Amino acid sequence: MTTRSGSAKYEGLGKDGKGHVSTESGALKDQPYGFQTRFEDAPGTNPEELIAAAHASCFTMALSFALAKEGHEQGTLETNAKVKLEKDGDGFTVTRSDLTLTGTVAGIEEAKFKEIAEGAKANCPISKLLDAEISLEIAFQS
DSSP states (O other), rough: OOOOOOEEESSSSSGGEEEEEEEESSSSSSSEEHHOOOOOOOBOOHEEEEHHHHHHHHHHHHHHHHHHHTTOOOEEEEEEEEEEEEEEEEEEEEEEEEEEEEEETTTOOOOHHHHHHHHHHSHHHHHHHHSSSSEEEEEEOO
């Protein structure tokens, strides 16, 4: 079992508040976030961006391991995730994560690549965590 942590601090309340988010690894250290970074164009991050990065990296690693398990040794995988936040009554809900994958793997047919990618989409830990619609668009290059 592995446990990782992140932390957030928010000073002030509502739209006027300012936050900072950090990760245990130090990859993020006091990265600014708040209303302006989430709903406007202020520099900093936001929860949806962080979820998108987590989902893209988790899925890509899961696919890499699934392809290796099938005996493939060489390849390049690149995934972009777009997480959608929608108004839901008085609040908001993350409703979907759209993954776009570009992959180049030697010695595999496109149909098999797509099958393995769909399995990775369904089984990566972040996909399992999200209670949202998850789509996968694949651009396979032989």
